Amino acid sequence: MFRILVSDAISEEGLTPLRKSEQMEIVQKKVSEAEAELHQFDALLVRSATKVTEELLSKMTNLKIIGRAGVGVDNIDVEAATKRGIVVINAPNGNTISAAEHTFAMMAALVRHIPQAHISVKSREWNRSAFVGTELQGKHLGIIGFGRIGSEVAKRARAFGMTVHVYDPFLTKERAEKLGVSIHTLDEVLACSDIITVHTPLTKETKGLLGEKNLAKTKKGVYLINCARGGIIDEQALIPFLQNGHVAGVALDVFEQEPPGDHPLLKFDNVIVTPHLGASTVEAQLNVATQVAEEILQFFEGKPVTSSINLPALSKDVYDKIQAFYHLAKKMGMIASQYMNIPVQELSVTYAGTVADLETTYITRSLLAGFLRPRVASTVNEVNATMIAKERGITYGEKFSDETHGYANCISLTVHGENKTFTIKGSHIPNYGDRIVHFDGFAIDFAPEGHLLYIQHQDRPGMIGKVGNVLGEHQVNIATMQVGRQEAGGKAIMLLSLDKPIDDAVTQKLTEIEDIDAVKRLEV
Numbered sequence: 001m002f003r004i005l006v007s008d009a010i011s012e013e014g015l016t017p018l019r020k021s022e023q024m025e026i027v028q029k030k031v032s033e034a035e036a037e038l039h040q041f042d043a044l045l046v047r048s049a050t051k052v053t054e055e056l057l058s059k060m061t062n063l064k065i066i067g068r069a070g071v072g073v074d075n076i077d078v079e080a081a082t083k084r085g086i087v088v089i090n091a092p093n094g095n096t097i098s099a100a101e102h103t104f105a106m107m108a109a110l111v112r113h114i115p116q117a118h119i120s121v122k123s124r125e126w127n128r129s130a131f132v133g134t135e136l137q138g139k140h141l142g143i144i145g146f147g148r149i150g151s152e153v154a155k156r157a158r159a160f161g162m163t164v165h166v167y168d169p170f171l172t173k174e175r176a177e178k179l180g181v182s183i184h185t186l187d188e189v190l191a192c193s194d195i196i197t198v199h200t201p202l203t204k205e206t207k208g209l210l211g212e213k214n215l216a217k218t219k220k221g222v223y224l225i226n227c228a229r230g231g232i233i234d235e236q237a238l239i240p241f242l243q244n245g246h247v248a249g250v251a252l253d254v255f256e257q258e259p260p261g262d263h264p265l266l267k268f269d270n271v272i273v274t275p276h277l278g279a280s281t282v283e284a285q286l287n288v289a290t291q292v293a294e295e296i297l298q299f300f301e302g303k304p305v306t307s308s309i310n311l312p313a314l315s316k317d318v319y320d321k322i323q324a325f326y327h328l329a330k331k332m333g334m335i336a337s338q339y340m341n342i343p344v345q346e347l348s349v350t351y352a353g354t355v356a357d358l359e360t361t362y363i364t365r366s367l368l369a370g371f372l373r374p375r376v377a378s379t380v381n382e383v384n385a386t387m388i389a390k391e392r393g394i395t396y397g398e399k400f401s402d403e404t405h406g407y408a409n410c411i412s413l414t415v416h417g418e419n420k421t422f423t424i425k426g427s428h429i430p431n432y433g434d435r436i437v438h439f440d441g442f443a444i445d446f447a448p449e450g451h452l453l454y455i456q457h458q459d460r461p462g463m464i465g466k467v468g469n470v471l472g473e474h475q476v477n478i479a480t481m482q483v484g485r486q487e488a489g490g491k492a493i494m495l496l497s498l499d500k501p502i503d504d505a506v507t508q509k510l511t512e513i514e515d516i517d518a519v520k521r522l523e524v
């Protein structure tokens with residue numbers, strides 16, 4: 001049973017996929033009301049109100065996934081979640097149309113003074129001359145940030161007869177041409193636009209993007225809209241531009257602090273506001289909640305999630321293809337880590353045969369996670385493996401080769417440690433399973449499964465019997481045994497899989513057998 005804390009207002013209908021599953025228990029409470037049970041939740045489902053801080057994560061010790069029913073994840077400490085191996089997912093396109101429509105509604109309201117006129121009429125006034133507006137047709141609209149929402153705003157603006165100028169450093173010429181907009185520098189957009197709307201995420205680069213310096217570059221009489229994130233337009237910097245009439249009006253759906261409280265901007269008649277309503281439509285809420293609920297369900301069923309912030313995107317199709325290699329790589333990593341129980345500087349992974357054509361980034365992450373697991377006390381998985389490797393000074397790299405050693409596919413891992421290098425090779429054979437086909441220079445064939453025992457010895461008659469005797473004396477049953485040697489009478493290895501783990505005393509006894517050079521337990 002998985003427990004899911006839903007701490008913000010999420011569409012009830014959207015939660016249906018989770019409610020239908022007997023494996024899921026949904027608890028709808030604010031974080032502050034769930035203090036005593038925070039450590040029990042496997043998943044956390046939020047919108048923008050819940051602040052998922054490092055402190056909260058430290059209390060949610062069982063948390064595996066955070067679902068954001070919406071786009072912006074600036075309320076989530078993604079780095080802290082990643083460090084803890086917690087997957088963060090969002091619903092990137094479920095509310096695009098609603099946010100674009102809200103932006104457009106704000107634009108129309110702004111230039112036609114609808115909120116102000118509405119209040120006036122409700123106050124029993126009839127003052128038509130006070131609310132003369134301007135048309136949108138023929139005006140120049142500047143869009144900063146041309147992703148999903150920015151481009152939907154552009155389509156609507158063009159339908160209204162506006163000319164659209166875009167600033168987005170990541171926008172290609174082809175996409176701009178396709179959507180009938182022109183690409184500009186930020187300064188050009190600031191200088192030529194009658195109305196400017198921002199649609200970027202809030203990042204170090206975009207925080208205060210429209211601050212004092214850039215506001216001074218705008219046209220006198222410009223209108224500004226922020227339906228993206230509070231802080232992209234610097235709220236304090238706006239005040240003098242509103243006071244001196246340089247900015248004709250501002251529409252804000254989002255604020256640096258939400259709710260904004262007694263904010264000085266709220267005193268300006270030409271500042272119109274909504275309480276972060278961009279995604280607040282029945283349709284958007286159903287979309288985002290359903291998307292996130294389905295992803296969480298997939299995740300707990302061990303299937304791939306497609307919209308993770310801290311994992312490479314993986315479609316079901318791709319996952320189906322890589323999944324066998326993903327498990328093989330993890331086991332190879334675990335074996336290599338235990339075998340090389342010394343400090344390690346570098347892992348080098350080579351893919352050959354059919355596996356080389358797949359999405360190997362994910363397979364390598366899995367291998368890294370397997371490698372780090374025996375070395376790290378905290379949770380390590382595909383989410384935080386690369387980060388932990390970096391912290392520990394372990395570099396890793398992928399190579400591709402044609403050398404399959406006669407198998408249809410082959411993953412080869414070489415671990416470079418202090419004065420020692422170890423190579424292990426594995427293959428996944430359909431309808432047969434995972435096999436380790438090469439171990440530290442020996443050709444061998446064993447299944448990387450369960451309680452393994454590695455013995456390096458001299459190739460002498462009777463070695464198998466001696467090992468069998470010691471294990472038998474300690475009531476340890478051998479499930480399978482594989483042997484490999486480089487040349488008759490030379491160095492040889494045995495790989496045994498046992499029905500139960502053995503303790504130090506048994507390992508010691510085995511080490512004492514004449515002609516046995518090394519004994520290692522390997523748990524997979």
Ligand SMILES: NC(=O)C1=CN([C@@H]2O[C@H](COP(=O)(O)OP(=O)(O)OC[C@H]3O[C@@H](n4cnc5c(N)ncnc54)[C@H](O)[C@@H]3O)[C@@H](O)[C@H]2O)C=CC1
Nearest residue numbers: 072099145146147148149168170199200201227228278279
């Ligand atoms: N008010 C509301 O209720 C809602 C607000 N949002 C917010 O709207 C914003 C945009 O969302 P989407 O369009 O879905 O995101 P998106 O990721 O599709 O688009 C963001 C665009 O910003 C561009 N960008 C990034 N850094 C930039 C920079 N320094 N200068 C210029 N452009 C830059 C990116 O290249 C990308 O094209 C986000 O902040 C999101 O959180 C989204 C939904 C609802």
Ligand SMILES: O=C(O)C(=O)COP(=O)(O)O
Nearest residue numbers: 047048049070071072279
């Ligand atoms: O999706 C986004 O980025 C939004 O800003 C929507 O926020 P909300 O889910 O309405 O709190």
